[in-house]
Amino acid sequence: MMVTKQIIVTLTNGxxxxxxxxxxxxxxxxxxxxxxxxxxxxxxxxxxxGLLSLGIATGNVVTVKAEGLDEKEAVSILTSFLKNEIDVE
Structure with missing residues (x-):
């Protein structure tokens, strides 16, 4: 099973x-x-x-996919990060 989520990136500077x-x-x-x-x-x-090669900017549509034991949590956390909902350390 794979978890997939498509989002619009809202990080301030991509x-x-x-x-x-x-x-x-x-x-x-x-x-x-x-x-x-x-x-x-x-x-x-x-x-x-690899990530930098995608040239992801604010407003871009991206899909995050994860497959494995913690796939749901991984997709949830990583898409929240790209949507600027959790802090960048």
């Missing part, structure tokens, strides 16, 4: 290097396999270079 690093740190905390999709390009959600 996913630039600092926020991408925070996203990867959060993703690495989960056991699940995490993917981020934009414009039919799918990357590993635990790969900083």
């Amino acid at each position: 996913l630039h290097s600092k926020t991408a690093q925070s996203f990867v740190r959060k993703a690495l905390a989960f056991q699940s396999d995490i993917k981020v999709v934009r414009h039919n390009k799918m990357v590993d959600g635990k790969s900083l270079l």
